[in-house]
Amino acid sequence: xxxxxxxxxxxxxxxxxxxxxxxxxxxxxxxxxxxxxxxxxxxxxxxxxxxxxxxxxxxxxxxxxxxxxxxxxxxxxxxxxxxxxxxxxxxxxxxxxxxxxxxxxxxxxxxxxxxxxxxxxxxxxxxxxxxxxxxxxxxxxxxxxxxxxxxxxxxxxxxxxxxxxxxxxxxxxxxxxxxxxxxxxxxxxxxxxxxxxxxxxxxxxxxxxxxxxxxxxxxxxxxxxxxxxxxxxxxxxxxxxxxxxxxxxxxxxxxxxxxxxxxxxxxxxxxxxxx
Amino acid sequence: xxxxxxxxxxxxxxxxxxxxxxxxxxxxxxxxxxxxxxxxxxxxxxxxxxxxxxxxxxxxxxxxxxxxxxxxxxxxxxxxxxxxxxxxxxxxxxxxxxxxxxxxxxxxxxxxxxxxxxxxxxxxxxxxxxxxxxxxxxxxxxxxxxxxxxxxxxxxxxxxxxxxxxxxxxxxxxxxxxxxxxxxxxxxxxxxxxxxxxxxxxx
Numbered sequence: 001x002x003x004x005x006x007x008x009x010x011x012x013x014x015x016x017x018x019x020x021x022x023x024x025x026x027x028x029x030x031x032x033x034x035x036x037x038x039x040x041x042x043x044x045x046x047x048x049x050x051x052x053x054x055x056x057x058x059x060x061x062x063x064x065x066x067x068x069x070x071x072x073x074x075x076x077x078x079x080x081x082x083x084x085x086x087x088x089x090x091x092x093x094x095x096x097x098x099x100x101x102x103x104x105x106x107x108x109x110x111x112x113x114x115x116x117x118x119x120x121x122x123x124x125x126x127x128x129x130x131x132x133x134x135x136x137x138x139x140x141x142x143x144x145x146x147x148x149x150x151x152x153x154x155x156x157x158x159x160x161x162x163x164x165x166x167x168x169x170x171x172x173x174x175x176x177x178x179x180x181x182x183x184x185x186x187x188x189x190x191x192x193x194x195x196x197x198x199x200x201x202x203x204x205x206x207x208x209x210x211x212x213x214x215x216x217x218x219x220x221x222x223x224x225x226x227x228x229x230x231x232x233x234x235x236x237x238x239x240x241x242x243x244x245x246x247x248x249x250x251x252x253x254x255x256x257x258x259x260x261x262x263x264x265x266x267x268x269x270x271x272x273x274x275x
Numbered sequence: 276x277x278x279x280x281x282x283x284x285x286x287x288x289x290x291x292x293x294x295x296x297x298x299x300x301x302x303x304x305x306x307x308x309x310x311x312x313x314x315x316x317x318x319x320x321x322x323x324x325x326x327x328x329x330x331x332x333x334x335x336x337x338x339x340x341x342x343x344x345x346x347x348x349x350x351x352x353x354x355x356x357x358x359x360x361x362x363x364x365x366x367x368x369x370x371x372x373x374x375x376x377x378x379x380x381x382x383x384x385x386x387x388x389x390x391x392x393x394x395x396x397x398x399x400x401x402x403x404x405x406x407x408x409x410x411x412x413x414x415x416x417x418x419x420x421x422x423x424x425x426x427x428x429x430x431x432x433x434x435x436x437x438x439x440x441x442x443x444x445x446x447x448x449x450x451x452x453x454x455x456x457x458x459x460x461x462x463x464x465x466x467x468x469x470x471x472x473x474x475x476x477x478x
Contacts, residue, residue: 055344055423055434056352058399059445062452107412163415242413245384253377255450255466263449264441271440 067266069183078185079258085188086240086247094240101241108152109238113209114164115144115151119219120203124167128175133165140164166272170199174273183262188236191265209235298430299339301403304395304422308405311335312390319385329379336378341425341432346370348434349447358460369467374443386412398422403431 059065069075098106118141125134140156147155156162173195174180181194192200204210206217211228214220222228254260299307318331346367347355355363393406398421405420419437424430435444454463 054400055348059348059351059442059448062351062448065445066449066452103412110413239413249380252380255447255470256453259450259453260446263446267442267445268440271437 067183067262068181069262071182071184075183075185075262076258078187079190079261082185082188082190083257090236090240091244091247094237094244097237098241098244103242106238106241109234110242111144111148111154112151113235113238114154115141115148116208116221119206119208120169121165121167123206124169124172124203125165127172128167130165130167133167136162137165168196168199169202170196170269171273173199174269180266180269183266191261193266193269196269298428299422299432300429301395301424301431304403304405304431305392308339308420309392311339312407315382316385316390319382325383332379332382333375339433341423341434342371342374343367344423344425344432344434345374345444348444350451351448354451354455354460362460362464365464366467369464370447373467373470388412395422 101109118137122134122137122141125137139160140162143156143160143162144151144154147153157164178195180196184192184194184197186192186197189200205212208219208221209228209231211220211222211224214223222231250260251257314335315332318328318335321328323331349370350366358366389410391408391410393408395403395405398404401424403422405422407418407420409416409418416439417437418439420433421435421437422431423434425432435442437443451463454466458466
């Protein structure tokens with residue numbers, strides 16, 4: 001199979017980290033609640049007269065903490081393309097889809113996708129010697145397979161309090177000290193960096209949702225590229241439908257969307273690797 | 276004698292707690308924040324207009340935020356020191372308004388998610404972090420509130436909020452630093468003014 005195809009599917013299948021994750025800051029869309037002038041009138045502003053030197057250490061020098069971004073030209077272009085893709089394709093389709101399928105059903109579909117990615121989480125938890133998390137992941141898989149109708153529900157979390165432990169190869173590589181490398185904006189997927197992109201391709205190989213090496217790995221669900229794309233598209237739309245409007249809020253919030261997405265992604269990944 | 280001592284202690288305690296301005300003590304951070312967040316969630320469920328709910332929410336949260344410090348940090352002390360007092364004042368006003376608005380925008384999508392309190396942990400340089408988790412539809416989001424001992428007065432105030440590992444102040448710092456490479460400070464002020472999500476005198 002040609003490598004470009006593999007790559008594109010890898011992107012589609014791992015959409016999870018794009019808008020959805022950076023969107024955490026923004027959670028969802030809505031009309032604004034209040035008028036600022038009124039808000040300001042009611043409040044006194046706390047001011048700190050002390051000096052801020054000790055805080056400067058925490059946040060670091062803005063030039064030193066800046067993300068390594070030698071491809072900013074391409075990255076800005078791709079951010080723009082993704083923006084158009086989201087606005088004109090993903091968002092309208094997901095909005096329609098959300099009208100047809102109730103949220104509970106969409107959450108179940110989402111649970112199922114998470115459930116099926118169990119091999120990726122297990123492998124990466126083990127590679128980082130997170131033994132307890134690996135055991136919990138395995139327990140989750142068993143419990144949710146049997147009592148969660150094959151992963152449609154998540155009784156392991158709701159009834160037993162076993163949380164999912166998301167780990168991916170990018171985090172594992174980071175755990176072993178591999179630097180993140182230059183920031184890269186991937187098509188559809190959005191923010192990434194060299195290390196995480198390599199990780200993405202690796203994870204995709206062991207993902208049951210992607211047909212690579214289907215002859216050798218018995219748990220692969222799709223058997224050909226057509227099925228890969230179908231599955232990836234369903235996941236993308238389903239995922240987007242659970243985060244509708246969040247991206248618009250980010251856009252509204254950011255003074256500079258490109259650098260906002262870049263820094264939020266980088267901070268978030270660094271934090272995840274630390275944990 | 277003992278009685279007088281006791282009386283004095285009580286009086287002293289009363290004096291401390293009756294200081295009119297709000298002061299958040301270290302051991303009160305978690306319970307006070309819990310009640311404030313609960314209050315915010317209750318207000319959200321009310322059937323009032325957005326303006327009224329927004330005012331109430333902001334009034335609840337204002338006392339625990341060190342907005343002045345946040346504005347300064349968002350810009351970085353270096354830039355802050357290089358602008359005029361008038362610009363500082365204008366920037367603080369615009370930035371704080373923006374911060375509040377963006378907080379309120381996000382609340383609107385609150386949908387009965389559960390908030391879990393993970394306790395107050397020591398953070399960098401004697402500062403403290405209140406760790407919480409919000410159980411969302413898809414993921415569990417960590418929200419951490421970072422407190423500092425304001426002017427070492429024993430009044431703890433929030434100077435940063437981390438959402439899923441992303442510091443609000445840090446993202447603003449990077450954005451402002453990036454913008455300052457291309458624009459003058461006055462141009463940034465203009466942008467902040469224009470980006471104001473709501474015009475004044477609406478209602």
